[in-house]
Amino acid sequence: MSNWPFRFLHAADFHLETTPFRIEDVPEHLAELMLESPYRAAQRVFDTALAENVDFVVLSGDLLHARHAGPRGPLFLAGHFQRLADRGIAVYWAGGRVDPPESWPPSIRLPDNVQRFPRTHPETMVHRRADTPLARLIGASRPSEGRMRLDRFVPEQAGLFTIAVAHGPASLAALRASRIDYWALGGRHSRRTLCEAMPVVHDPGTPQGRQPDESGPRGCTLVDVDASRNVRLASVNTDVLRWSYQSLSLDEGATRESLEREMRQRIESLKLESPETTLLISWQLAGVGDLAVRLRRGALGRELLAGLREEHGRTMPAAWSVALVVEPPTHHPTAWYEEDTLRGEFLRQLRHLEQSADEPLRLETCLAEPSAEAPLRELVANVPEAARAALLREAAMLGVDLLAGEDHES
Ligand SMILES: [Mn+2]
Numbered sequence: 405m406s407n408w409p410f411r412f413l414h415a416a417d418f419h420l421e422t423t424p425f426r427i428e429d430v431p432e433h434l435a436e437l438m439l440e441s442p443y444r445a446a447q448r449v450f451d452t453a454l455a456e457n458v459d460f461v462v463l464s465g466d467l468l469h470a471r472h473a474g475p476r477g478p479l480f481l482a483g484h485f486q487r488l489a490d491r492g493i494a495v496y497w498a499g500g501r502v503d504p505p506e507s508w509p510p511s512i513r514l515p516d517n518v519q520r521f522p523r524t525h526p527e528t529m530v531h532r533r534a535d536t537p538l539a540r541l542i543g544a545s546r547p548s549e550g551r552m553r554l555d556r557f558v559p560e561q562a563g564l565f566t567i568a569v570a571h572g573p574a575s576l577a578a579l580r581a582s583r584i585d586y587w588a589l590g591g592r593h594s595r596r597t598l599c600e601a602m603p604v605v606h607d608p609g610t611p612q613g614r615q616p617d618e619s620g621p622r623g624c625t626l627v628d629v630d631a632s633r634n635v636r637l638a639s640v641n642t643d644v645l646r647w648s649y650q651s652l653s654l655d656e657g658a659t660r661e662s663l664e665r666e667m668r669q670r671i672e673s674l675k676l677e678s679p680e681t682t683l684l685i686s687w688q689l690a691g692v693g694d695l696a697v698r699l700r701r702g703a704l705g706r707e708l709l710a711g712l713r714e715e716h717g718r719t720m721p722a723a724w725s726v727a728l729v730v731e732p733p734t735h736h737p738t739a740w741y742e743e744d745t746l747r748g749e750f751l752r753q754l755r756h757l758e759q760s761a762d763e764p765l766r767l768e769t770c771l772a773e774p775s776a777e778a779p780l781r782e783l784v785a786n787v788p789e790a791a792r793a794a795l796l797r798e799a800a801m802l803g804v805d806l807l808a809g810e811d812h813e814s
Contacts, residue, residue, distance in 0.1 A: 409629065413627070464590025465500025505522065522544065542557050608624050663695065680721060683723040
């Protein structure tokens with residue numbers, strides 16, 4: 405059977421109920437944009453579907469928690485689904501963690517172009533263009549418990565291009581072993597193509613990042629399938645706020661001026677990359693030298709942050725600096741380890757602990773009371789391996805600061 409070329413839009417994780425979080429001091433001029441960002445980004449998804457004239461839209465879950473979003477959420481979706489209906493564009497929607505089909509408020513009517521996949525088993529639907537079958541969709545909403553049964557996503561017969569729609573983690577080996585052409589997944593919140601071909605396994609991510617960790621562009625994906633069933637993915641950015649992590653490393657000779665210059669350059673190039681998007685930048689500074697020490701103590705960090713906000717955060721679209729964090733240095737000047745001082749002794753001990761991973765930290769001996777609370781005792785007695793290096797680094801920084809004497813006041 406020959407497939408027509410066709411095009412669909414794949415999106416997931418709108419999370420209309422969740423506004424940006426893990427951000428302090430939201431300035432007044434960005435407050436509305438923050439609150440509206442999930443809706444504006446989702447609107448861009450629907451605008452894209454219309455502008456690109458897609459045959460249908462595939463939604464892989466977590467569009468909204470209907471109760472948490474309040475009436476606005478379902479009304480918003482129903483309104484945009486209707487815009488698609490008016491243009492004859494079908495919607496295939498599998499529920500995720502927060503949007504099982506049963507949670508849709510019964511008082512709000514879903515337009516007829518919207519097909520929802522049940523939770524209990526994968527259901528098969530055939531999408532037609534003027535009565536000719538174009539693609540087969542097999543979808544299931546995420547089960548309330550347990551993992552997806554991928555072995556149940558099975559096309560009844562070969563021929564038609566088959567799209568599986570699901571939300572949540574899945575083993576790539578199982579996905580690969582299936583007879584599906586395109587796995588339309590959701591749930592990761594970041595855009596990922598887990599497999600490029602045979603089958604394509606793709607998660608478009610959320611249309612709008614919500615927190616510093618969700619950095620970089622976010623959006624949805626346009627999928628073109630040609631007459632020979634080749635798949636081409638095109639990402640469309642829809643985020644109205646873009647989170648960005650910027651790491652800078654300070655060397656011995658760094659000055660406040662050189663740092664400010666570098667930060668300004670970073671901001672300029674970020675703005676060039678996406679001139680129409682409001683940027684939310686988290687700065688991560690690391691390194692050694694006098695400036696690093698001054699940044700870790702005292703008011704300099706706060707001053708820099710205030711300066712960045714003043715200079716770049718007030719324009720629209722803004723480049724707002726969310727936070728400025730100074731990481732503990734990975735090493736200290738070699739001479740400090742040699743010196744015959746408390747600081748030298750302290751650093752040598754920490755270096756020894758760093759180099760001998762089997763050596764216990766014995767933090768419990770630092771607790772004041774032998775009868776200190778059992779959970780705390782338990783916690784300090786069992787520092788996980790992954791946290792050990794960071795803990796020692798933090799301890800070294802604190803010790804160096806406290807034992808440095810008077811030479812590093814800011
Ligand atoms: Mn989600």
